[in-house]
Amino acid sequence: MLLKKLTEAMGPSGFEDEIRNVIREEVTPYVDKHYTDVLGTLICEKGVNKNGPRVMLDAHMDEVGLMIVHVEENGLLRFRPLGGIDPRVLVSKPVQIGPQKRFGVIGAKPIHLQSPEERTKPLSLKQLYIDIGAKDKDDALSAVKLGDVAMFTTKYEEIGDHCAKAKSFDDRVGCAVLVETLKAQFDLPLYGAFTVQEEIGLRGAGPVAYRLQPDIAIALEGTVCFDVADAPGHGQSTIMGKGPALTVHDGQTIANRRFLEFMMSVAEKYSIPYQLRRVKGGSNDYGAIHKVREGIIGGGISVPVRYIHAPTQLISLDDYQNTIRLVSAILTELAKGGFTA
Amino acid sequence: MKDLILKLAGYVAPSGSESAVQEALLELVKDVADEVYTDALGNGIAKKSGNGPHVALAAHADEAGVMVIHIEDEGFLRVISVGDVKAQALVGRHVKFTNGVTGVVGVESKVKLEDISFDNLYVDIGAENGDVAKSKVYIGLSGVALEPVVDIDEHKLAGRALDNRVGCAIAIEAFRQAAAAGHNVSLVFTSQQTVGARGAKTAAFQLQPDLAIVVDAVPAGDMPQATRMDLKLGAGPAVKIMDGTAIVPLKVKDHLIETAKKEGIDIQYEVWPRGLSDAGSIQLSVDGIPVGGVSYPARYVGNTSTMVDLRDAEAAVRLIVEAIRSY
Numbered sequence: 221m222l223l224k225k226l227t228e229a230m231g232p233s234g235f236e237d238e239i240r241n242v243i244r245e246e247v248t249p250y251v252d253k254h255y256t257d258v259l260g261t262l263i264c265e266k267g268v269n270k271n272g273p274r275v276m277l278d279a280h281m282d283e284v285g286l287m288i289v290h291v292e293e294n295g296l297l298r299f300r301p302l303g304g305i306d307p308r309v310l311v312s313k314p315v316q317i318g319p320q321k322r323f324g325v326i327g328a329k330p331i332h333l334q335s336p337e338e339r340t341k342p343l344s345l346k347q348l349y350i351d352i353g354a355k356d357k358d359d360a361l362s363a364v365k366l367g368d369v370a371m372f373t374t375k376y377e378e379i380g381d382h383c384a385k386a387k388s389f390d391d392r393v394g395c396a397v398l399v400e401t402l403k404a405q406f407d408l409p410l411y412g413a414f415t416v417q418e419e420i421g422l423r424g425a426g427p428v429a430y431r432l433q434p435d436i437a438i439a440l441e442g443t444v445c446f447d448v449a450d451a452p453g454h455g456q457s458t459i460m461g462k463g464p465a466l467t468v469h470d471g472q473t474i475a476n477r478r479f480l481e482f483m484m485s486v487a488e489k490y491s492i493p494y495q496l497r498r499v500k501g502g503s504n505d506y507g508a509i510h511k512v513r514e515g516i517i518g519g520g521i522s523v524p525v526r527y528i529h530a531p532t533q534l535i536s537l538d539d540y541q542n543t544i545r546l547v548s549a550i551l552t553e554l555a556k557g558g559f560t561a
Numbered sequence: 562m563k564d565l566i567l568k569l570a571g572y573v574a575p576s577g578s579e580s581a582v583q584e585a586l587l588e589l590v591k592d593v594a595d596e597v598y599t600d601a602l603g604n605g606i607a608k609k610s611g612n613g614p615h616v617a618l619a620a621h622a623d624e625a626g627v628m629v630i631h632i633e634d635e636g637f638l639r640v641i642s643v644g645d646v647k648a649q650a651l652v653g654r655h656v657k658f659t660n661g662v663t664g665v666v667g668v669e670s671k672v673k674l675e676d677i678s679f680d681n682l683y684v685d686i687g688a689e690n691g692d693v694a695k696s697k698v699y700i701g702l703s704g705v706a707l708e709p710v711v712d713i714d715e716h717k718l719a720g721r722a723l724d725n726r727v728g729c730a731i732a733i734e735a736f737r738q739a740a741a742a743g744h745n746v747s748l749v750f751t752s753q754q755t756v757g758a759r760g761a762k763t764a765a766f767q768l769q770p771d772l773a774i775v776v777d778a779v780p781a782g783d784m785p786q787a788t789r790m791d792l793k794l795g796a797g798p799a800v801k802i803m804d805g806t807a808i809v810p811l812k813v814k815d816h817l818i819e820t821a822k823k824e825g826i827d828i829q830y831e832v833w834p835r836g837l838s839d840a841g842s843i844q845l846s847v848d849g850i851p852v853g854g855v856s857y858p859a860r861y862v863g864n865t866s867t868m869v870d871l872r873d874a875e876a877a878v879r880l881i882v883e884a885i886r887s888y
Contacts, residue, residue: 453631453633454631454639454680469577474578475577475701480701496700498630498631500641510602510759511762511763514600514763514766514767515600515763561601
């Protein structure tokens with residue numbers, strides 16, 4: 221099961237080795253050539269000598285995580301977030317640390333010992349630590365090095381009505397869409413870029429776009445979704461189950477209206493449900509890509525992800541399948557000359 | 562120059578939706594240029610080959626505004642800001658979208674003035690319901706808060722979009738004169754400046770000039786208890802020393818200052834540590850591009866209505882033309 225493999229693999233920003241190996245193994249039978257750039261982005265080429273617009277599809281491999289920065293005398297580990305993590309979601313969560321995947325738990329003072337005032341305040345990063353059961357500092361350092369990274373441990377499972385829960389749907393769901401897309405045949409030069417370090421500032425995407433110089437680039441993402449209790453229509457961003465979300469405006473991009481309308485028209489032609497991502501904040505790799513060289517036309521397509529950047533995230537598998545369908549339909553139409561960059 | 566500014570200020574061009582103003586801007590330089598075009602990010606670019614080093618002028622064509630992100634069943638629109646627009650400043654104003662639809666900004670009751678955010682604002686376009694609204698506007702449509710441009714006195718104008726249509730007008734005049742004189746010049750009306758100088762980066766990559774001069778507004782500080790800024794309206798254009806995005810290289814800065822001295826043009830000095838402009842994006846493009854700036858002081862930069870003095874703009878044209886000639 222591709223989503224299970226991809227979401228359970230380790231790959232906090234800057235430490236994408238394991239997830240890259242998993243993806244490489246998945247795509248190797250289907251692509252003409254693959255290689256890794258200096259930052260660690262996995263680049264796949266498929267039919268690059270064909271005629272038609274050179275299309276780059278992007279999905280970032282990295283996930284939000286934690287980095288171990290200090291070990292206390294008693295063996296407890298202090299950490300810093302890699303990427304945007306709400307400290308309030310961390311307490312009591314299990315994590316796995318470093319290449320050995322040592323288990324730990326993010327600990328805090330039990331409720332019995334808290335003062336009434338402490339109970340009213342969320343814990344800050346300074347008050348949190350990871351407990352790996354070490355007896356002292358030396359013992360801890362025999363299992364974990366400073367600079368090691370930690371990931372959440374949630375296992376992939378299908379639940380409810382065509383839904384799935386896992387860690388790191390942001391952006392392993394995008395990676396899965398890209399892997400599935402690379403398995404199919406399209407009549408145009410296609411590049412797949414599994415990028416690094418998106419969560420800490422879209423760092424991997426710019427250099428790969430600079431290298432490949434595509435005519436069109438599309439970022440495949442998992443994006444924020446808050447279609448839950450009491451959220452007004454203009455505060456939801458996306459709705460789970462309503463289909464892939466197309467970006468109109470985010471923290472790094474204002475959509476190219478012509479390309480956005482092209483994508484919308486393709487969805488309508490193929491009867492694929494879609495929605496618009498309706499929020500100002502957040503961003504994806506296209507934010508870095510569109511400013512490369514002379515400027516690159518394209519956009520962002522995202523699977524709505526509830527509880528994004530938290531240890532357990534939720535998606536609709538219908539949205540996932542419809543995103544694969546939409547990307548496929550867009551490539552088919554691009555190959556037919558449906559859009560001129 | 563005043564007529565040109567008034568014409569340009571009439572266009573609604575929120576960041577990312579600059580195509581209408583770009584068409585008008587390029588029309589004004591087409592006859593003296595070798596080539597005009599718009600690029601992937603929406604920059605409007607004019608080129609004229611000639612003698613001497615290649616100097617590019619950059620003036621952003623966009624302005625901050627709002628974008629529709631939700632259409633309610635009752636027909637009201639919810640919007641987000643595009644660039645730096647304060648929610649409080651929009652309440653009660655008219656908004657005009659790029660397709661001509663206009664509306665009034667309302668705010669939910671029970672929200673205190675200081676707590677107003679875009680979450681509480683809506684735009685009322687008089688639509689009876691969501692379907693009617695959807696026939697007039699769409700998610701992703703952008704607009705601006707209206708404020709007419711008015712004559713304050715013989716030299717001063719105040720109103721919407723003067724930042725940076727005044728800069729566009731300066732750049733047009735300077736480009737036309739430099740092109741007519743046979744210099745090697747290009748002109749970029751940059752897109753998406755207010756959201757982070759995005760167009761300037763890709764434009765600089767395309768042009769790779771030997772020198773780029775950014776033409777933009779800089780806040781004046783000559784009002785009661787204004788934020789400290791040693792710039793006055795009507796005291797001449799400001800040579801950029803530094804802003805929040807770039808420190809101007811000594812050679813470029815000295816050239817502009819020396820040119821002003823030789824020509825007897827009164828100048829001021831722009832030191833704007835938090836200022837955002839296209840300068841940084843251009844300077845860091847490709848393998849580094851020498852960048853300078855000639856700015857016109859403006860009061861109330863960042864608000865719906867800014868005030869400028871046309872004498873500063875006219876002197877800026879003279880300074881830029883002479884700086885191109887002697888570079």
